Amino acid sequence: HFYRTNVVQNKIQNEGGEGDGDKVDLAEQSLLNKLIRHSLVKNRNQVEVQQADPSSPLFSVKTFQELRLKPELLQGVFSMGFNRPSRIQENALPLMMAEPHQNLIAQSQSGTGKTAAFSLAMLSHVNPDNTWTQCLCVAPTYELALQIGQVIEQMGKFCPNVKLAYAIRGNRMERHVKLQEQIVIGTPGTILDWCTKYKLIDPQKITMFVLDEADVMIAMQGHRDQSIRIHRLLNKDCQMLLFSATFEDSVMKFAERVIPDPNIIRLKREEETLDTIKQFYVLCREKEDKFTALCNLYGCLTIAQAMIFCHTRKMAAWLASSLIKEGHQVALLSGEMAVEQRAAVIERFKNGKEKVLVTTNVCSRGIDVEQVSLVVNFDLPVDLEGNADNETYLHRIGRTGRFGRRGFAVNMVDSINSMEIIKQIEMHFSEISLF
Numbered sequence: 001h002f003y004r005t006n007v008v009q010n011k012i013q014n015e016g017g018e019g020d021g022d023k024v025d026l027a028e029q030s031l032l033n034k035l036i037r038h039s040l041v042k043n044r045n046q047v048e049v050q051q052a053d054p055s056s057p058l059f060s061v062k063t064f065q066e067l068r069l070k071p072e073l074l075q076g077v078f079s080m081g082f083n084r085p086s087r088i089q090e091n092a093l094p095l096m097m098a099e100p101h102q103n104l105i106a107q108s109q110s111g112t113g114k115t116a117a118f119s120l121a122m123l124s125h126v127n128p129d130n131t132w133t134q135c136l137c138v139a140p141t142y143e144l145a146l147q148i149g150q151v152i153e154q155m156g157k158f159c160p161n162v163k164l165a166y167a168i169r170g171n172r173m174e175r176h177v178k179l180q181e182q183i184v185i186g187t188p189g190t191i192l193d194w195c196t197k198y199k200l201i202d203p204q205k206i207t208m209f210v211l212d213e214a215d216v217m218i219a220m221q222g223h224r225d226q227s228i229r230i231h232r233l234l235n236k237d238c239q240m241l242l243f244s245a246t247f248e249d250s251v252m253k254f255a256e257r258v259i260p261d262p263n264i265i266r267l268k269r270e271e272e273t274l275d276t277i278k279q280f281y282v283l284c285r286e287k288e289d290k291f292t293a294l295c296n297l298y299g300c301l302t303i304a305q306a307m308i309f310c311h312t313r314k315m316a317a318w319l320a321s322s323l324i325k326e327g328h329q330v331a332l333l334s335g336e337m338a339v340e341q342r343a344a345v346i347e348r349f350k351n352g353k354e355k356v357l358v359t360t361n362v363c364s365r366g367i368d369v370e371q372v373s374l375v376v377n378f379d380l381p382v383d384l385e386g387n388a389d390n391e392t393y394l395h396r397i398g399r400t401g402r403f404g405r406r407g408f409a410v411n412m413v414d415s416i417n418s419m420e421i422i423k424q425i426e427m428h429f430s431e432i433s434l435f
């Protein structure tokens with residue numbers, strides 16, 4: 001239920017919406033997630049496993065020792081501070097390392113240990129005595145490929161004979177001289193060139209193919225087709241592994257096209273709920289009114305930590321600078337900023353160095369809201385048609401798990417239209433809670 005507050009009460013005026021919210025760039029979003037993540041995302045859901053051959057035994061490991069890794073590799077895993085396999089790793093690791101080899105499609109939200117899992121599988125798979133490329137790993141962007149490479153380098157630091165090469169733009173190589181690196185990781189276009197035009201890799205000798213972030217990949221122009229072209233060059237017996245953070249039909253269709261006889265492992269994300277959140281709305285006349293209401297609330301914002309959501313970058317920038325002019329300390333997180341800058345702001349916020357963060361929708365994913373006790377929707381979340389965007393509302397203020405801490409959400413209502421939206425949101429969630 002919404003509680004109407006009397007911070008500011010004014011007549012409602014109809015005001016046209018503005019709609020140029022941040023564009024979602026999935027690859028950047030994913031990179032941002034990786035830059036700000038230092039530990040596993042908690043997920044108490046059960047892993048669902050669908051086996052290619054349901055009659056074969058299903059293995060799951062509770063320790064890394066059970067995997068019988070080479071000692072230098074186990075040392076690498078422990079040196080990263082990994083004590084035991086994550087939920088998804090418990091099932092994915094024995095499957096990827098089984099003999100005869102098995103193909104895998106794995107889906108779980110970002111931060112659940114997929115990259116670490118396939119990095120370990122690749123390092124364990126290669127024969128360091130063979131100085132040709134045996135594992136190919138395809139990632140959507142240069143930056144994401146580097147992130148994966150860092151994990152492999154760290155995990156493999158006690159395996160001096162295992163070498164890694166980056167097939168990314170700008171990495172110029174001599175033609176027709178076969179690479180000696182056992183693992184190559186890169187973007188689809190460059191990998192394709194290295195296999196065909198430059199002949200640096202013999203695709204027929206690849207025995208493990210990893211396609212990471214399949215959902216991001218197929219959303220990117222050209223990447224989907226290039227991935228399929230690389231896949232066609234490979235030997236039928238090559239082990240195929242595909243990872244994705246989401247699992248829409250389009251991803252599944254693509255996955256089933258490139259991964260024959262797959263085992264499928266899924267870990268559903270934990271549901272977010274509004275159960276422990278007290279929600280209010282404030283009636284305002286227009287933007288300046290909303291600003292005044294926010295200033296009146298400011299003392300409460302800084303008791304713990306708060307996030308303020310705006311619909312557009314422009315609005316977020318205006319609000320942040322107006323608050324600063326009023327003498328309040330706030331940080332701005334905007335899509336205009338380079339991804340490293342955004343990561344730095346989120347880092348400061350996570351460390352408590354910033355108390356109040358003004359942002360737009362897109363930038364907020366990946367920020368763990370557990371620590372935020374107050375969320376202000378300076379603009380209500382709407383979709384492209386201007387209807388209530390319930391999913392985003394839930395994302396902004398919802399908490400996961402039964403033990404979610406209490407929180408407050410304040411919605412700024414500045415028009416008949418936005419009153420309508422808040423009603424739609426209220427109806428949506430009260431209907432849900434009836435079931």
Ligand code: ADP
Pocket residue numbers: 037038039040041081082083084085086089108109110111112113114115116117
């Ligand atoms: P994903 O690829 O699903 O986004 P990552 O493999 O990047 O997930 O893992 C997310 C974070 O958790 C990283 O910081 C990683 O170092 C850490 N991590 C991964 N596996 C483990 C583990 N078994 N134990 C502890 N931390 C882990």
